Amino acid sequence: MALSEDNHERRPPRAPLSDVVWPVARTTLRTFGSIAVTLLGLLFVTFIIGRVMPIDPVLSIVGERASQSTYDAVYQQLGLDKPLIVQFLYYIWDVLHLDFGISLLNARPVSEDIARVFPATLELATLGILFGVVLGVPLGVLAAVRKGSWIDQVARVVALVGYSMPIFWLGLMGLLVFYGILGWVGGPGRVGIFYVDVVPSVTGLLLVDAVLDGNWDVFKDAFSHIILPASLLGYYSLAYISRMTRSFMLEQLSAEYVTTARVKGMSEWDVIWKHAFKNIRVQLITVIALSYAGLLEGSVLTEIIFSWPGIGSYITTALLSADMNAVLGGTVVVGLVFILLNIFSDLLYKVFDPRAK
Amino acid sequence: MTEQTLKQWLLTDTPTSRRHAKISAFYQGWLSFRSNTMAMIGLGILVALVVIAAAAPLLAPHDPFVQDLGNRLAPLGSENHVFGTDSLGRDILSRLIYGARITLYIVALVALIAPVAGLLVGTISGYVGGWTDTILMRITDIFLAFPRLVLALAFVAALGAGIENAVLAISLTAWPPYARIARAETLTIRSSDYISAIKLQGAGALRIITKHIWPLCISSLIVRVTLDMAGIILAAAGLGFLGLGAQPPSPEWGAMISEGRRFILDHWWVATMPGLAIFTVSLAFNLLGDGLRDVLDPKAGE
Amino acid sequence: MMSVLLDVENLWVKFPSRHGVFDAVRGVSFTLGRERLGIVGESGSGKSMTGRAILRLIRPPGIVEADHINLEGVNLLDKTEKEMRDVRGQRISMVMQDPKFSLNPVMTIGDQIIEAYRLHSKASKAEAYKKSLEMLEAVSIRDPERVMRAYPHEMSGGMGQRIMIAMMLIPNPQILIADEPTSALDVSVQRQVLDIMDKLVKDRGMGLIFISHDLNLVADFCDRVLIMYAGRIVEVCDAEKLHAAKHPYTRGLLNSLPRLDAPRDRLEVLQRDPAWSEAPSVSGRV
Numbered sequence: 001m002a003l004s005e006d007n008h009e010r011r012p013p014r015a016p017l018s019d020v021v022w023p024v025a026r027t028t029l030r031t032f033g034s035i036a037v038t039l040l041g042l043l044f045v046t047f048i049i050g051r052v053m054p055i056d057p058v059l060s061i062v063g064e065r066a067s068q069s070t071y072d073a074v075y076q077q078l079g080l081d082k083p084l085i086v087q088f089l090y091y092i093w094d095v096l097h098l099d100f101g102i103s104l105l106n107a108r109p110v111s112e113d114i115a116r117v118f119p120a121t122l123e124l125a126t127l128g129i130l131f132g133v134v135l136g137v138p139l140g141v142l143a144a145v146r147k148g149s150w151i152d153q154v155a156r157v158v159a160l161v162g163y164s165m166p167i168f169w170l171g172l173m174g175l176l177v178f179y180g181i182l183g184w185v186g187g188p189g190r191v192g193i194f195y196v197d198v199v200p201s202v203t204g205l206l207l208v209d210a211v212l213d214g215n216w217d218v219f220k221d222a223f224s225h226i227i228l229p230a231s232l233l234g235y236y237s238l239a240y241i242s243r244m245t246r247s248f249m250l251e252q253l254s255a256e257y258v259t260t261a262r263v264k265g266m267s268e269w270d271v272i273w274k275h276a277f278k279n280i281r282v283q284l285i286t287v288i289a290l291s292y293a294g295l296l297e298g299s300v301l302t303e304i305i306f307s308w309p310g311i312g313s314y315i316t317t318a319l320l321s322a323d324m325n326a327v328l329g330g331t332v333v334v335g336l337v338f339i340l341l342n343i344f345s346d347l348l349y350k351v352f353d354p355r356a357k
Numbered sequence: 358m359t360e361q362t363l364k365q366w367l368l369t370d371t372p373t374s375r376r377h378a379k380i381s382a383f384y385q386g387w388l389s390f391r392s393n394t395m396a397m398i399g400l401g402i403l404v405a406l407v408v409i410a411a412a413a414p415l416l417a418p419h420d421p422f423v424q425d426l427g428n429r430l431a432p433l434g435s436e437n438h439v440f441g442t443d444s445l446g447r448d449i450l451s452r453l454i455y456g457a458r459i460t461l462y463i464v465a466l467v468a469l470i471a472p473v474a475g476l477l478v479g480t481i482s483g484y485v486g487g488w489t490d491t492i493l494m495r496i497t498d499i500f501l502a503f504p505r506l507v508l509a510l511a512f513v514a515a516l517g518a519g520i521e522n523a524v525l526a527i528s529l530t531a532w533p534p535y536a537r538i539a540r541a542e543t544l545t546i547r548s549s550d551y552i553s554a555i556k557l558q559g560a561g562a563l564r565i566i567t568k569h570i571w572p573l574c575i576s577s578l579i580v581r582v583t584l585d586m587a588g589i590i591l592a593a594a595g596l597g598f599l600g601l602g603a604q605p606p607s608p609e610w611g612a613m614i615s616e617g618r619r620f621i622l623d624h625w626w627v628a629t630m631p632g633l634a635i636f637t638v639s640l641a642f643n644l645l646g647d648g649l650r651d652v653l654d655p656k657a658g659e
Numbered sequence: 660m661m662s663v664l665l666d667v668e669n670l671w672v673k674f675p676s677r678h679g680v681f682d683a684v685r686g687v688s689f690t691l692g693r694e695r696l697g698i699v700g701e702s703g704s705g706k707s708m709t710g711r712a713i714l715r716l717i718r719p720p721g722i723v724e725a726d727h728i729n730l731e732g733v734n735l736l737d738k739t740e741k742e743m744r745d746v747r748g749q750r751i752s753m754v755m756q757d758p759k760f761s762l763n764p765v766m767t768i769g770d771q772i773i774e775a776y777r778l779h780s781k782a783s784k785a786e787a788y789k790k791s792l793e794m795l796e797a798v799s800i801r802d803p804e805r806v807m808r809a810y811p812h813e814m815s816g817g818m819g820q821r822i823m824i825a826m827m828l829i830p831n832p833q834i835l836i837a838d839e840p841t842s843a844l845d846v847s848v849q850r851q852v853l854d855i856m857d858k859l860v861k862d863r864g865m866g867l868i869f870i871s872h873d874l875n876l877v878a879d880f881c882d883r884v885l886i887m888y889a890g891r892i893v894e895v896c897d898a899e900k901l902h903a904a905k906h907p908y909t910r911g912l913l914n915s916l917p918r919l920d921a922p923r924d925r926l927e928v929l930q931r932d933p934a935w936s937e938a939p940s941v942s943g944r945v
Binding site for chain 2: 034037038041042045046049050160161163164165166167168169170172173175176180293296297298300301304305315316319320322324327328330331334335338339342
Binding site for chain 1: 711714716740741744745746747748749752753755756757760761762763764765766774775778779810812823826827830
């Protein structure tokens with residue numbers, strides 16, 4: 001609300017409470033509404049995929065040689081005799097209860113499997129995004145500040161190569177050079193064979209668990225395994241983050257308030273970081289959230305290269321053995337994380353931008 | 358017409374006809390594009406790729422499918438096999454050359470399907486507005502909220518592995534951004550005065566969309582498609598790598614990397630060469646896209 | 660003879676481009692005492708560039724050249740970037756056109772004013788806060804505590820510009836460059852902002868460079884006027900004698916403005932003579 005020009009006037013009486021509460025409630029409702037719709041859409045798509053797939057879910061349970069009566073029993077048990085819309089409602093009900101069905105591969109609930117593999121992916125992607133942000137943001141800022149200089153050219157090449165390289169191939173090359181030839185890092189897998197299940201799983205994040213247990217040997221070994229895939233993933237987010245940071249920064253550096261800061265007699269460093277950078281925080285958060293989501297996805301291929309027991313490996317393995325429940329469960333979970341990240345960045349937006357209130 | 362006068366004709370400030378103005382604008386765009394060295398390199402690589410794909414039978418030193426188990430995993434630079442041979446003794450160079458056809462095929466199909474679908478959805482959404490707009494944009498948002506590769510994986514899983522299904526899956530995940538762009542363009546064009554003028558002359562919605570809105574959406578779509586092309590190639594290669602795209606013995610580059618993966622530590626070239634090919638082509642598309650953006654859509658570039 | 664604060668001799672501002680070097684300012688000379696000096700010209704005449712060149716705010720690839728830009732006898736062009744920072748804000752300050760853009764949108768107004776003060780003094784935060792409140796009161800802002808906590812987008816244009824003036828005057832500079840300070844404001848508040856600025860500049864014995872495209876405003880408000888055209892000064896005159904200006908460009912500008920005291924059916928359209936941009940710059944030195 002703009003303060004009125006004539007301050008002489010008495011301020012208007014406070015608005016009635018309902019006028020204050022309603023807009024807030026409405027925005028909140030709208031946010032939740034759009035989340036719900038997106039979620040519903042996600043489930044609808046996975047549901048459809050599950051229905052059009054060429055694999056007969058009954059056959060894969062009862063086997064080829066089951067009698068017609070067994071087949072029919074299972075058919076009814078799965079609710080396949082009901083209309084599609086009812087089946088869809090059942091499906092939503094199940095998913096809301098975190099029930100993604102039973103994996104055909106190991107006959108365990110898919111949700112348990114996902115709970116087991118997801119932390120591995122989370123650990124990988126989080127380390128990757130840290131790498132991408134810590135290097136990518138300063139690189140982007142520098143490239144904008146020294147536009148056209150050698151550092152800008154370097155940033156451009158780094159980004160171009162990142163955009164153009166197949167991630168699984170880069171992973172292979174990384175393994176070849178740093179593991180095969182130089183021997184600097186641990187090989188595929190999350191941890192060396194001697195350290196498997198040595199520390200109790202508390203968070204599921206091996207590095208954190210090792211620290212909690214005080215077992216530094218495990219930590220070191222796990223670190224030597226994660227560092228290569230995490231930095232490769234980080235490189236991809238670096239490419240994107242540095243590029244976006246650069247263009248956001250260029251826009252801000254030409255803004256008039258930056259001149260104001262210079263007129264005040266501020267050092268260039270402070271002008272850049274205290275004034276211009278503050279203004280790109282909001283956009284940057286969105287970009288980082290997006291590329292974090294992208295990393296969760298990029299980890300699908302990376303995990304296979306590095307035999308990383310995360311959700312990417314899980315989905316692909318399930319895919320190749322036509323374990324549809326596992327595939328769809330994994331897809332829903334990754335989609336959920338995407339949606340959550342979007343909400344999260346929206347929330348932060350409101351915190352950091354005074355104009356959004 | 359001599360060279361000099363042709364150039365003058367092309368660069369004129371006072372075009373004599375609409376076509377003349379169009380050609381002249383195109384020529385000036387080409388001139389500024391040509392001064393961008395990196396974009397020209399990208400264009401050069403892609404032209405070379407098309408030539409290689411077209412002339413594959415002439416260029417390839419060997420049949421890409423013929424196995425020679427006696428000469429498997431021959432190293433780089435060996436006699437008759439410049440890039441060596443793979444685990445079945447097939448010539449890697451020849452397979453790369455034939456693989457260019459598959460890459461181009463995938464890229465061309467996706468580039469046809471996804472932007473057209475996006476254009477349709479976007480212009481209808483933007484032009485009709487109201488509930489249609491809300492519903493179409495919600496659907497777009499849902500697809501945008503999806504992790505693209507995972508969604509493509511799920512689609513391929515449902516449809517079955519193969520090139521065409523991979524193309525379909527990639528297109529299904531690629532259209533939403535185009536719909537967004539087309540809608541935004543439509544909204545600005547729809548409210549402009551000259552559209553009102555055409556409406557007053559009695560033009561119907563179909564005519565306005567096809568004759569006046571689509572042509573104006575095209576240039577921003579082309580830029581976006583070119584920039585996305587690299588991503589499409591990488592996605593297709595990724596699906597191939599996972600065994601969900603082109604099936605063996607097809608010389609698809611991603612599948613070739615997958616084959617070479619088993620020997621990466623001892624016979625590194627088997628997986629390295631196709632990776633370099635993918636890298637080169639997607640780099641070329643990125644360079645070309647950057648250059649095109651500067652020419653066609655200057656406000657989008659920094 | 661009043662003391663000379665600023666002495667600019669043969670100032671050039673050049674921008675190299677693909678089509679050769681573009682000269683935005685071409686050999687401008689003038690002095691500034693404790694007076695209100697107006698610089699008038701149409702957009703692109705180089706008046707803003709002149710103001711920014713004095714503060715050495717022209718960013719590369721732009722080039723600033725001059726025989727000298729002396730601030731009380733010391734050439735600013737000889738100073739290092741670090742020494743220049745002590746000049747900016749503390750000795751020469753600048754108010755820009757639109758407070759919507761010249762205030763940082765994500766910082767509170769209080770933080771921005773306090774920052775301007777503390778850059779040049781060793782004052783504690785509490786002292787700076789108190790000083791900022793005083794300064795806001797000096798630009799007639801009521802309820803300054805509330806304004807200190809507010810963000811720029813919550814302010815109207817007139818308030819924003821008064822805040823800007825407060826912020827730029829808080830380190831007590833000797834010279835204020837006002838670059839079209841009222842052009843983005845509603846006509847109703849222009850006068851108010853000008854009066855506040857005028858009073859502060861007079862009370863503190865400052866020199867003011869008032870850059871504007873508005874001939875009448877400058878004639879009203881300033882003591883002396885430089886008229887710029889195509890990067891050069893074409894005429895210098897005392898403000899009250901502006902209506903007796905001789906240069907055809909100035910005459911043309913004056914004749915293209917409606918006057919209540921001398922109404923006429925049809926205003927003149929300015930006819931430009933290419934020779935104006937070729938003629939050497941007139942010196943505005945006293």
